[in-house]
Amino acid sequence: MTHVHEDFGKMDANGTTFGKQKFVAVSKSLALFLLLLFVGCIVATGLLVYHLSSCQSVPQVEESKLLMLNKHSNGDITTVATADPSTESETEEYQFSTTTTTEKSKTEIEIDDVRLPRSVHPHSYNIKLIPFIQEGNFTFHGEVTILINVTVTSDNITLHADDLIIDNILVYEHLQTNKFLSIKQAANETKRQFLIIYLNQPVEAGKQYYVSIKFRGILNDLLQGFYRSSYKINNETRWIATTQFQATDARKAFPCFDEPALKAKFQISLARLKNMTSISNMRKIGPYSQPVRGLSEYVWDYYEESLPMSTYLIAFVISDFDCLRNGTFSVWARPSALSQTKYSLQIGPQILKFYENFFGIKYPLPKIDMIGLPDFPAGAMENWGLITYRESVLLYEDKVSSKGSLQRIAHVIAHELAHQWFGNLVTPVWWSDLWLNEGFATYVECLGANAVNPHLKELDQFIINELHGAFMLDALQSSHQISIKVNNPDEINNIFDRISYSKGAAILRMMQHFLTMEVFQRGLNKYLKSRMYKNAEQDDLWNMLTQQSHEDKVLDPNVTIKEIMDTWTLQTGFPVVTVQRNYEDSSVTFSQERFLINNENRSSNSVLWWIPITYMDRRSVVKSTWIGAEPAITLNDLNISKDDWLLVNINQTGYYRVNYDDRNWNLITAQLQKRKGHLAFDPKNRAQLLDDAMNLASVGYLDYEIALNVTKYLKQEREYVPWKAVFTSLDYMYEMFVRTAHFDKYKNYLLTLLRDVYKEIGFNESEDDQQLILYLRFEVNVRTCKLGVRDCIISAIQQFQTWKNSPYPDKRNLISENLREVVYCTAISVGGQEEWDFAWQRYLNANVENEKETLLMALGCSKEIWILSRYLEWAITEHSGIRKHDSARVFAAVANNAIGQELALGASSMSLSSIVRSCTIRFNTQMEVDNFKEFVKSRENEFGVALRTAQQSIEQGEANVKWMSKYSKKIIKWLSNSNT
Ligand SMILES: *[C@@H]1O[C@H](CO)[C@@H](O)[C@H](O)[C@H]1NC(C)=O
Ligand SMILES: *[C@@H]1O[C@H](CO)[C@@H](O)[C@H](O)[C@H]1NC(C)=O
Ligand SMILES: *[C@@H]1O[C@H](CO)[C@@H](O)[C@H](O)[C@H]1NC(C)=O
Numbered sequence: 001m002t003h004v005h006e007d008f009g010k011m012d013a014n015g016t017t018f019g020k021q022k023f024v025a026v027s028k029s030l031a032l033f034l035l036l037l038f039v040g041c042i043v044a045t046g047l048l049v050y051h052l053s054s055c056q057s058v059p060q061v062e063e064s065k066l067l068m069l070n071k072h073s074n075g076d077i078t079t080v081a082t083a084d085p086s087t088e089s090e091t092e093e094y095q096f097s098t099t100t101t102t103e104k105s106k107t108e109i110e111i112d113d114v115r116l117p118r119s120v121h122p123h124s125y126n127i128k129l130i131p132f133i134q135e136g137n138f139t140f141h142g143e144v145t146i147l148i149n150v151t152v153t154s155d156n157i158t159l160h161a162d163d164l165i166i167d168n169i170l171v172y173e174h175l176q177t178n179k180f181l182s183i184k185q186a187a188n189e190t191k192r193q194f195l196i197i198y199l200n201q202p203v204e205a206g207k208q209y210y211v212s213i214k215f216r217g218i219l220n221d222l223l224q225g226f227y228r229s230s231y232k233i234n235n236e237t238r239w240i241a242t243t244q245f246q247a248t249d250a251r252k253a254f255p256c257f258d259e260p261a262l263k264a265k266f267q268i269s270l271a272r273l274k275n276m277t278s279i280s281n282m283r284k285i286g287p288y289s290q291p292v293r294g295l296s297e298y299v300w301d302y303y304e305e306s307l308p309m310s311t312y313l314i315a316f317v318i319s320d321f322d323c324l325r326n327g328t329f330s331v332w333a334r335p336s337a338l339s340q341t342k343y344s345l346q347i348g349p350q351i352l353k354f355y356e357n358f359f360g361i362k363y364p365l366p367k368i369d370m371i372g373l374p375d376f377p378a379g380a381m382e383n384w385g386l387i388t389y390r391e392s393v394l395l396y397e398d399k400v401s402s403k404g405s406l407q408r409i410a411h412v413i414a415h416e417l418a419h420q421w422f423g424n425l426v427t428p429v430w431w432s433d434l435w436l437n438e439g440f441a442t443y444v445e446c447l448g449a450n451a452v453n454p455h456l457k458e459l460d461q462f463i464i465n466e467l468h469g470a471f472m473l474d475a476l477q478s479s480h481q482i483s484i485k486v487n488n489p490d491e492i493n494n495i496f497d498r499i500s501y502s503k504g505a506a507i508l509r510m511m512q513h514f515l516t517m518e519v520f521q522r523g524l525n526k527y528l529k530s531r532m533y534k535n536a537e538q539d540d541l542w543n544m545l546t547q548q549s550h551e552d553k554v555l556d557p558n559v560t561i562k563e564i565m566d567t568w569t570l571q572t573g574f575p576v577v578t579v580q581r582n583y584e585d586s587s588v589t590f591s592q593e594r595f596l597i598n599n600e601n602r603s604s605n606s607v608l609w610w611i612p613i614t615y616m617d618r619r620s621v622v623k624s625t626w627i628g629a630e631p632a633i634t635l636n637d638l639n640i641s642k643d644d645w646l647l648v649n650i651n652q653t654g655y656y657r658v659n660y661d662d663r664n665w666n667l668i669t670a671q672l673q674k675r676k677g678h679l680a681f682d683p684k685n686r687a688q689l690l691d692d693a694m695n696l697a698s699v700g701y702l703d704y705e706i707a708l709n710v711t712k713y714l715k716q717e718r719e720y721v722p723w724k725a726v727f728t729s730l731d732y733m734y735e736m737f738v739r740t741a742h743f744d745k746y747k748n749y750l751l752t753l754l755r756d757v758y759k760e761i762g763f764n765e766s767e768d769d770q771q772l773i774l775y776l777r778f779e780v781n782v783r784t785c786k787l788g789v790r791d792c793i794i795s796a797i798q799q800f801q802t803w804k805n806s807p808y809p810d811k812r813n814l815i816s817e818n819l820r821e822v823v824y825c826t827a828i829s830v831g832g833q834e835e836w837d838f839a840w841q842r843y844l845n846a847n848v849e850n851e852k853e854t855l856l857m858a859l860g861c862s863k864e865i866w867i868l869s870r871y872l873e874w875a876i877t878e879h880s881g882i883r884k885h886d887s888a889r890v891f892a893a894v895a896n897n898a899i900g901q902e903l904a905l906g907a908s909s910m911s912l913s914s915i916v917r918s919c920t921i922r923f924n925t926q927m928e929v930d931n932f933k934e935f936v937k938s939r940e941n942e943f944g945v946a947l948r949t950a951q952q953s954i955e956q957g958e959a960n961v962k963w964m965s966k967y968s969k970k971i972i973k974w975l976s977n978s979n980t
Pocket of ligand 1: 149263
């Protein structure tokens with residue numbers, strides 16, 4: 001799955017940097033506004049907690065239900081279950097009524113119990129579903145027949161079902177289809193989401209049986225399981241029935257053995273209205289459309305049987321969408337958005353081809369469909385053969401969507417296609433290894449995207465888009481190890497976070513570099529081939545890579561990959577390597593310790609990692625060595641002149657920070673400040689030096705003076721990646737200082753750094769600008785306008801007014817698609833209701849999702865409190881025009897904050913986490929932190945999945961308070977001096 005708020009290049013800026021200018025001038029009224037915003041934010045969080053928990057409370061009403069079995073006829077069962085669920089059946093021998101069970105209360109159930117017993121394995125499924133997608137009847141009827149293998153004789157069959165009404169169950173032996181087993185009772189245990197079928201005679205080991213279940217369910221609007229979505233065409237609502245199953249929601253669509261290791265073959269049949277189409281993982285069989293008995297407007301679509309696969313990868317969609325096709329590759333969209341599928345359709349097959357070569361295994365399914373859905377909880381989902389997306393990461397409109405969204409689309413497609421092998425073909429045994437799936441896809445998506453956009457320096461951008469973000473979270477005490485024990489659905493959903501994705505990707509990248517790409521690829525290929533159509537654990541991958549690297553002699557025969565990688569996957573956090581040179585004998589000592597934001601008890605931290613060290617000097621020859629899970633190593637006689645710098649962690653391929661002795665820092669700074677001297681370092685290393693220096697200083701590992709000196713060279717920096725890296729730290733200072741009396745010093749310094757680059761790349765685009773220049777222009781202009789530079793603000797207002805006065809603003813918009821967010825936001829923030837209402841109207845009318853997202857962010861830039869309050873209220877109001885999956889974006893827009901790092905599974909958990917992050921990012925007084933702590937404490941239960949985010953926010957807030965008291969004076973002093 002792809003997380004929602006990716007921050008590739010420019011998109012992050014869209015999400016993170018806007019609208020803060022309402023705090024630039026610190027006047028009394030603004031201070032008041034700030035207070036209101038803060039209060040409003042807390043209230044809004046409370047509101048949403050309420051709002052979300054009330055949606056979800058429905059299924060929890062009855063703690064545990066027992067489906068009582070009433071035998072209507074005493075005689076033997078003579079009729080075979082009919083495969084067609086639409087037939088009114090006289091064969092329903094069993095009727096179930098529900099009563100509350102007193103067997104086990106919530107607390108008695110041990111957490112490990114949530115796993116299914118292993119006595120029964122599903123072999124194949126036959127699933128038939130009839131969804132009714134009409135106003136007033138959002139339900140579905142279904143029947144599933146599962147062929148099971150019994151491995152241990154057992155008097156029960158236990159599988160998953162959630163939010164389903166079970167109408168009828170039959171169990172019969174394979175090959176003896178008229179011999180039914182007598183069922184004692186069937187219990188629906190809602191806490192564990194189990195359906196337990198107790199039998200009067202056991203199913204026997206070694207035999208196969210059919211379990212046939214008729215059921216009903218609701219096409220919900222919670223964006224999980226089998227759910228409904230809609231869009232409008234000429235004010236008429238069109239409905240869609242679609243699915244999202246990862247991690248544990250297939251059980252909401254049909255009873256099944258809903259664990260990733262229980263792979264089976266699936267045959268799916270879907271009934272649909274005649275004027276709609278259906279798609280699923282596999283190809284539709286023939287052109288047939290059989291009538292559905294009793295439902296004259298419906299017909300059946302039958303699908304080929306799948307290859308062995310996990311339940312969470314099943315998908316189907318029924319809609320009136322159209323598609324564009326390229327061979328066996330299709331992209332689906334609302335008919336009016338069909339032309340926006342061209343880009344995806346162009347790059348999809350190219351990326352697929354790239355992976356076939358990369359993995360050395362052909363894509364195993366006969367076709368692939370991708371579809372853009374109006375409501376979608378995540379960014380995208382890799383269902384095998386039918387990948388689902390939210391529209392904004394699949395659909396692209398030239399001259400409307402920014403170049404940044406072009407890159408984002410390539411990434412998301414590359415991510416999901418990578419999963420077709422890594423995840424779908426070979427699947428983790430259990431969710432504990434989720435990081436491997438997601439980390440891997442996050443890493444190779446860069447390779448896949450690079451294959452179609454080679455000019456984007458994808459591998460440079462990895463550093464700013466993934467690595468630095470992972471550092472940020474992983475430096476908190478409240479971080480977690482990436483390989484983590486999880487059991488119940490909440491715990492599982494909790495680990496779809498930045499640690500799993502970005503840190504996972506970063507350590508795999510590190511491994512690829514110390515193994516070399518060739519060895520990495522050979523090992524991967526062996527791993528995939530040995531486990532395909534089956535499941536694997538991380539140790540299986542480590543074993544294959546150890547074998548391969550010993551064979552190819554890239555690894556000491558006494559060391560295994562597991563030994564190395566376990567230090568990264570089973571331990572929390574990451575190290576800072578301190579480089580201490582001896583300038584007399586040219587030796588150097590590398591030592592390691594955990595890098596922590598809150599590092600008061602530094603010495604008590606004894607975690608050690610296996611760290612691949614790379615280093616070079618002025619001569620640019622890269623050498624390498626290891627710190628092998630030991631506190632320090634010393635290399636003698638490096639043969640570096642005492643006036644030369646030493647650079648460590650080349651291209652930042654290692655997942656660690658580097659600190660140097662002061663003298664080496666000063667040598668590096670001197671190099672950077674020479675005219676064009678910075679070109680001695682790769683842009684990746686410049687990004688690294690800036691990020692390391694500023695972060696080391698912010699937690700006391702390095703003197704701020706030295707760190708700030710590193711930033712001085714930025715006047716001559718013209719590359720996007722280093723700028724983007726340093727903006728994270730500079731924006732942090734912005735947040736900390738914006739409400740203080742000394743903000744002008746910060747502002748003047750930043751404007752000094754930006755002046756030349758702003759002058760050079762300006763506000764207006766030229767045809768032949770490189771894409772990364774477009775990104776840089778955006779980043780620079782965002783900050784230049786935000787800091788109140790007249791020229792910037794006037795350009796923005798002029799462009800906006802021209803658009804506003806044009807006769808057909810929805811049809812024609814001359815503002816560059818790459819600068820729209822700066823222009824809109826600036827104009828809305830200095831404008832009033834008129835500007836806001838105009839933009840809101842454009843939002844409602846827009847047919848391109850990327851444009852909608854841009855407008856949604858910009859609408860949060862208003863300075864009028866009532867407008868912002870109204871906007872927040874609309875965000876949680878049904879039918880306001882803001883989609884459920886976007887409400888978090890509105891909160892973020894209003895609170896003007898980084899939601900960029902938020903990785904999300906469910907719409908609900910995602911919203912709350914984002915909002916919490918949004919509201920707390922600027923906290924830097926003890927009172928704010930304490931208030932928030934209190935708030936969290938009083939509502940701990942309601943936070944659910946967002947609790948971890950809340951804890952992270954508290955820790956970050958406390959770090960901010962400390963930072964203010966420890967460093968702000970010193971920084972202000974440095975800034976004042978540097979401005980003179
Ligand atoms: C179930 O048993 C059959 C027959 O023994 C065997 O061919 C099949 O591979 C088994 N399937 C699973 C999923 O264990
Ligand atoms: C929905 O429509 C189907 C088919 O007409 C019908 O059997 C079912 O009872 C309806 N359900 C509801 C809740 O109206
Ligand atoms: C069902 O049977 C299996 C295998 O015998 C057993 O492990 C499990 O506890 C049983 N479940 C219940 C609810 O009795």
